[in-house]
Amino acid sequence: xxxxxxxxxxxxxxxxxxxxxxxxxxxxxxxxxxxxxxxxxxxxxxxxxxxxxxxxxxxxxxxxxxxxxxxxxxxxxxxxxxxxxxxxxxxxxxxxxxxxxxxxxxxxxxxxxxxxxxxxxxxxxxxxxxxxxxxxxxxxxxxxxxxxxxxxxxxxxxxxxxxxxxxxxxxxxxxxxxxxxxxxxxxxxxxxxxxxxxxxxxxxxxxxxxxxxxxxxxxxxxxxxxxxxxxxxxxxxxxxxxxxxxxxxxx
Amino acid sequence: xxxxxxxxxxxxxxxxxxxxxxxxxxxxxxxxxxxxxxxxxxxxxxxxxxxxxxxxxxxxxxxxxxxxxxxxxxxxxxxxxxxxxxxxxxxxxxxxxxxxxxxxxxxxxxxxxxxxxxxxxxxxxxxxxxxxxxxxxxxxxxxxxxxxxxxxxxxxxxxxxxxxxxxxxxxxxxxxxxxxxxxxxxxxxxxxxxxxxxxxxxxxxxxxxxxxxxxxxxxxxxxxxxxxxxxxxxxxxxxxxxxxxxxxxxxxxxxxxxxxxxxxxxxxxxxxxxxxxxxxxxxxxxxxxxxxxxxxxxx
Numbered sequence: 158x159x160x161x162x163x164x165x166x167x168x169x170x171x172x173x174x175x176x177x178x179x180x181x182x183x184x185x186x187x188x189x190x191x192x193x194x195x196x197x198x199x200x201x202x203x204x205x206x207x208x209x210x211x212x213x214x215x216x217x218x219x220x221x222x223x224x225x226x227x228x229x230x231x232x233x234x235x236x237x238x239x240x241x242x243x244x245x246x247x248x249x250x251x252x253x254x255x256x257x258x259x260x261x262x263x264x265x266x267x268x269x270x271x272x273x274x275x276x277x278x279x280x281x282x283x284x285x286x287x288x289x290x291x292x293x294x295x296x297x298x299x300x301x302x303x304x305x306x307x308x309x310x311x312x313x314x315x316x317x318x319x320x321x322x323x324x325x326x327x328x329x330x331x332x333x334x335x336x337x338x339x340x341x342x343x344x345x346x347x348x349x350x351x352x353x354x355x356x357x358x359x360x361x362x363x364x365x366x367x368x369x370x371x372x373x374x375x376x377x378x379x380x381x382x383x384x385x386x387x388x389x390x391x392x393x394x395x396x397x398x399x400x401x402x403x404x405x406x407x408x
Numbered sequence: 409x410x411x412x413x414x415x416x417x418x419x420x421x422x423x424x425x426x427x428x429x430x431x432x433x434x435x436x437x438x439x440x441x442x443x444x445x446x447x448x449x450x451x452x453x454x455x456x457x458x459x460x461x462x463x464x465x466x467x468x469x470x471x472x473x474x475x476x477x478x479x480x481x482x483x484x485x486x487x488x489x490x491x492x493x494x495x496x497x498x499x500x501x502x503x504x505x506x507x508x509x510x511x512x513x514x515x516x517x518x519x520x521x522x523x524x525x526x527x528x529x530x531x532x533x534x535x536x537x538x539x540x541x542x543x544x545x546x547x548x549x550x551x552x553x554x555x556x557x558x559x560x561x562x563x564x565x566x567x568x569x570x571x572x573x574x575x576x577x578x579x580x581x582x583x584x585x586x587x588x589x590x591x592x593x594x595x596x597x598x599x600x601x602x603x604x605x606x607x608x609x610x611x612x613x614x615x616x617x618x619x620x621x622x623x624x625x626x627x628x629x630x631x632x633x634x635x636x637x638x639x640x641x642x643x644x645x646x647x648x649x650x651x652x653x654x655x656x657x658x659x660x661x662x663x664x665x666x667x668x669x670x671x672x673x674x675x676x677x678x679x680x681x682x683x684x685x686x687x688x689x690x691x692x693x694x695x696x697x698x699x700x701x702x703x704x705x706x707x
Contacts, residue, residue: 186585193425205422217429220436224588227581230574245589248596252424259409259417267411268607345641346422348602351648408644 179231182242185249186228190221192256201261203403206346263404264341264350266325266367295319295374299340300406303353306377306388318390319374321401322354324365335359338373338390343405350405356380356389365397372396412607419603426638427477427595427671434478435587438485439580447490458494462542465495466535469503475639476504476666480675481591487679493551494542500679501692502538504639504666506531514662517643522655529655529703530643533663537695545687554684556677591675598671602636605670609634624657625700629693632665639666656703664696 193214196202202211294316297305302320305313322338339354341347357373358380365371375392455461465483472482479500487496504510511531518526546554618624628649637645642665646658668689676685 182585182589186588193428196425202425205418205425210426213429214425217432220429220432223581224585227578228585230578231582242586242589245593248593249589251596251600252421255417255421259414262414262418264415264418268415344644345637346426347419348423348426348606348635349637349641349645 176232176234179228179234181246183225183228183232185246185253186221186225188253189249190218190225192253193218193221196256196261199261200402203405203407204261204263204347207343207405207407208403209407210345263400264347265323266327266339268350269325269327269339269352298406299338299353299355300342300408302355313377314379314388316377317375318377319372320355320390321370321372321398323400323404324367324369324371325354326367335392336365338371341405343407347405353406356387357392357395358389359392359395361395365395370398370400372398415607416600416603419606420599423599423602423636423671424595427599430475430638430640431477431481431591431595432584432588434474434481435584435591436580437472437474437478438481438587439583441482441485441489443579443583444576445489450486450489450491454491454495456492458492458543458546459539461492461495462498462539465491465498465500465542466502466506466538468495468499469505469507472499472503473507473509474503475507475510476669476672477591477595477638477675479503480672480679481587484679487551487555493546493549493554496679497542497546497688498538500676501541501667501688502535504672505534505663506538510639510643510666513640514643517647521647521650522658526655526659529659530662533659533696533699534666537663537692537699538667540695541688541691544691545684554680556679556681590678594674594678595671598636598669598674601670602634605634618653618657621704622697622701624653625660625697625704628653628657628661629664629696629700632661633669635665636669636671637665642666654704654707656700656707659703660696660700663699664692667692667696 193202196205197211197215197218202208202214206214294305294313295318297318297320299320299322302318320338322340325337325339327337335357336359337354338357339352341350341352343350357375358378372395373390373392374394374396375390377388378391379386380389380391381387455464469479472478474482482503483496483500486499487493505514511527514527514530515524518530617627632642635642635645642662646661649658649661673685673689676688680688
């Protein structure tokens with residue numbers, strides 16, 4: 158029997174120093190991808206873009222994950238990446254900073270104070286000559302109403318309305334009406350947003366604040382706003398509702 | 409948080425999120441050219457004479473359908489591989505419009521409203537102006553005098569990094585990551601500027617100045633720069649203004665915006681020297697303004 162002799166310990170390979178630049182780049186790319194995926198999961202991407210493009214953003218997030226994964230082997234690379242993208246790191250970190258510290262919120266009445274309702278609304282767009290598909294006017298959105306009222310406003314007086322939007326105490330309130338029910342139309346992203354809305358005549362006192370979401374039921378009528386006759390919703394019910402999953406109308 | 413700041417953040421995030429996939433597509437295409445296309449092949453396949461190169465560059469968008477965010481890195485890679493400068497310049501300016509996606513979106517938006525001739529005007533004018541700018545700015549100058557200074561491997565930060573050995577996909581993704589860090593900063597700065605301007609300027613106020621011959625064209629060019637929206641969807645945005653503005657002003661918006669906006673202009677500085685970037689912006693603006701005013705008078 159051989160005498161037991163202690164075995165020499167296996168040589169320990171020294172850990173290579175961590176390549177901090179590769180770590181920063183991997184983290185930044187991974188975090189950007191995570192931010193996009195997290196926003197998609199929470200349903201807040203629709204606060205920024207037309208939901209039609211969500212798939213494209215998700216593909217972008219997957220590509221970002223791929224870019225991050227491709228940098229992992231460089232974490233312990235003896236020949237560290239030598240590119241100097243300091244400014245790029247800081248600037249690409251900004252969306253992460255905004256995403257982490259500024260809660261996602263859709264555009265609302267704040268923007269209307271300077272931009273107003275109906276820059277493009279209720280007049281001027283040829284698409285508004287096209288009638289909405291449904292003949293049941295209670296299913297029409299504010300965009301459908303814009304389409305219809307542009308072409309044949311007077312003929313729609315008396316039509317039944319049920320629309321969803323946020324409250325804005327702007328021109329309607331100043332003119333003695335109750336409020337405007339408004340909604341942003343976003344074609345691509347919020348950079349091209351435009352707000353459309355209709356005055357709501359509501360004869361009951363209301364504590365609804367700007368940006369609260371309501372469902373308004375009534376009929377189309379004509380009222381005098383700042384000296385001119387204008388179409389409005391003569392409401393018989395105004396109900397507070399939660400904000401819709403997509404706060405914008407997305408043609 | 410101040411409401412204005414919140415709006416700026418929201419609009420910036422919208423621009424960033426919307427443009428990022430297109431920028432990623434651009435840096436992937438650009439990296440593929442950088443890594444897998446040899447200068448010999450580029451020089452063999454592409455025309456060398458300025459006019460032929462500019463014409464080829466203005467039509468290359470039909471093969472590489474990229475918007476303005478993807479066009480700059482792709483053009484830069486082509487020029488690094490020895491493509492003539494007029495080709496790179498014309499591609500950079502024309503491809504955001506002269507590509508199948510944008511032609512289709514313009515047709516969907518406008519063919520039924522202002523007719524096919526309007527669609528043809530957008531494509532034709534973008535093509536002609538891109539070719540003209542490319543020929544004028546590259547005339548009599550060596551490529552080195554026009555292109556931004558760059559490191560040995562073509563990166564303008566002076567770095568000389570390699571992308572190591574390994575599978576082609578790994579090298580492609582590593583290079584694309586580097587390009588993203590380089591080009592992404594322009595997207596962020598351009599997006600922030602555009603968002604800030606959108607909050608401080610009211611488009612409604614701008615449109616009160618829509619009367620006359622010159623001013624509407626100028627206003628829509630300015631609006632295109634401020635909005636900085638992607639060329640793949642700008643036709644639908646222009647549609648909003650059809651009843652308010654004459655077609656030439658809309659054309660100015662649809663031709664100038666994809667060529668020159670805040671984020672793409674900043675990206676140009678990654679490919680060209682600053683004086684050339686100033687020349688690109690000034691000459692493109694003059695040509696679009698001239699064409700827009702001429703069409704206004706003709707109407």
